[in-house]
Amino acid sequence: MTDALPESLAEIRDEFLELPESDRLQLLLEFSQELPPVPPEYENHPELYERVAECQSPVFIVIDVDEDDIVGMHATAPAEAPTTRGFASILAQGITGLSADEVLAIPADFPQSIGLTRVVSPLRISGMTGMLMRAKRQVAAKRPASRPTA
Structure with missing residues (x-):
């Protein structure tokens, strides 16, 4: 179920799904080279x-969750682990700028929805799911105290 998928992540998912399966790994590697640097x-x-x-x-x-409930995700992953780094980049780029409610509503199966389950190992998909679950848990813990959780 991807009804609650924010536009930023839906665009990334669609970018993968529009490619033949054989080309999706290359797109993931491109994302790995675009992992935003962490703030100073x-x-x-x-x-x-x-x-x-x-x-x-x-x-x-x-x-980070700012006083306006806007989320920033920062990640580090080694260059010698390009698929993992690509997944971190997808999430960092797709989550940053969303509201806390939007992040908390991201379906847990997002990693399975981007069309990579047959080109990367289940362990790698599980790693991306772990990144997403930890991000959601941190958002819930760090949002301003005056805001109710979703």
Whole structure:
């Protein structure tokens, strides 16, 4: 069910689904090269990040929720793990700028919906699902106290 999918993630999903399955891995590798850099305030502070244990590669994420309930997702993933880095990039680009409610409404099966389940291992899809679940949990924990959770 992808009814609640925000436009940013729906566009990314559609970009993958419009390609033949054989070309989707290349698009994922392109995303891996577009992982946004972390803001300076996080650069030398690994203690602020959460490790995504579901990923074999060392992937770390941190979520910001500002006073207007707008989310920023930052991630680090090694260049030598391009599929994992690509998934982190998809989520960082797709989630950043959304409202907390929009992030919390992202379907848990989003990673399965982008057409990569036959070109990357189930373990990698599980890693992306772990990234999404941790991002959603951080959003729920970090949103301004005056806002009810969805």
